[in-house]
Amino acid sequence: MITIYHNPRCSKSRETLALAEQYCNEHKIELEVIDYQKTPLTLAQLKILHGQLGGPVSAMVRDNEAEYAELNLAQADDAALLQALAAHPKLLQRPVVTYRERSVIARPPQLFNELLDT
Known part of the structure; x- marks a missing residue:
């Protein structure tokens, strides 16, 4: 399953969602879309996400x-x-995409492809 933490008002997030939808449709993978402003991440979820992203926490912050x-x-x-x-x-920096216990901040949206190389 691919999870995207999405903000529908953000053009980069919408572009990434389109890439993820296309990939998931082509490869028969489930896609979970979470509007993180309507369903905020818990502190525990953010810690896991940070571990999957790697790098400093500050990179996750707008x-x-x-x-x-x-x-x-x-x-x-x-x-x-x-x-x-x-x-x-x-x-939260957006969009964040998670796949196979790895995550990436997809800015630009093409960074989504980095997750697919695992």
């Missing part, structure tokens, strides 16, 4: 959102960033 500045997250540690993501799902 630092151009007003909430980022309002919450003074520029100097926040990983634990504080994960807490902020759980409390403010708008801050």
